[in-house]
Amino acid sequence: MELLNFIFRLGVVFAIFGFIWGLIHVGIRLLTIGRQRQTAEIYILKAVQYLLLVNVTFLICYDQNIKGLDVTSQLVFGSIILLMYFVGKFQNRRNKQQLFKLYTNGMLQTDFGFNVRAEIAVIVLSLAVFVLFWFYPQWAENPVSLWFQSSILNIEDTPIFGFIFKVIGFFFLLNILVKVINSIMMLLSGRAFQNNQQTNNRQDDNHFDDFEEIN
Incomplete structure (x- = not known):
């Protein structure tokens, strides 16, 4: 129960942080309106966003006034939830790119500023921090992260906005639980190992076909 409350709390924090960062991002877009953004610029902003989220999450996890889990447990589970959150964002962007290419039959060549290596690099850097x-x-503890933490806690305590973000935090909790349950079911059923075996078999078949064509 304590772990569920902790995940719910982080879900609220992530939602409010996303709201604040969204306002900042809109301001940046207004300042650069009429200019096409480069991929490097997109990932610099994403790195700043993820690093700030990591910073705020660490402060929340390191807060010894939170009842329930001890600080070490909060940091461990916090890092795992951050990883799941970042990987989920990565998968969503990759799926959107693949769906767009599927619907357009590859006629429009665009990556939407999506670069797999850059995405992974930003995630690894954030977790390393x-x-x-x-x-x-x-x-x-720096002025920027402390301001974000204070703003998040103040918004969380407001009656209307706090309730809205707590609803979002509840769905975040459900999403995490579904992912964990699906992962456990895949491991228990052996589907994860079957997928790897099928991939290896396809690779072996391709090598065999190439050998036949050469001869």
Whole structure:
């Protein structure tokens, strides 16, 4: 139960952070209106967004006033939830890109500013910073992260907006639980290993076909 409350709390934090960052992002787009954004610019902003989220999440997890789990458990589960959150974002963007290519039959060549290597690099960097904060927690306390933390907590305490974001946090909790249950079911049923075996078999078949064509 304590773990569920913790996941729910992080869901609320993520939702409010996304709202605040969305306002900042709109302001940036208004300042750069009429200019096409480059992929490097997109991922610099994404790196800033993820690093700020990691920073705020660490401060929330490191808060010893939270009842229930101890600080170490909060940091461990917080890092796992962050990883699941980032991977979910990555999969959503990749799926959107693939669906667009499918609907247009590949006629429109665009990547929507999506770069697999850059996405993975940003995620790895963000998680590495979270681990770094674990060893040097004083580095997480800076004016920007403290402002975000204070703003998030203030919005969370407001009657109307707080309720809305708590509803979002509830669905975030359900999403995490569904992902965990699906992962466990795949492991228990052996589907994860079957998929890997099928992939290896297809690769072996391709190698065999190539050998036949050469001869």
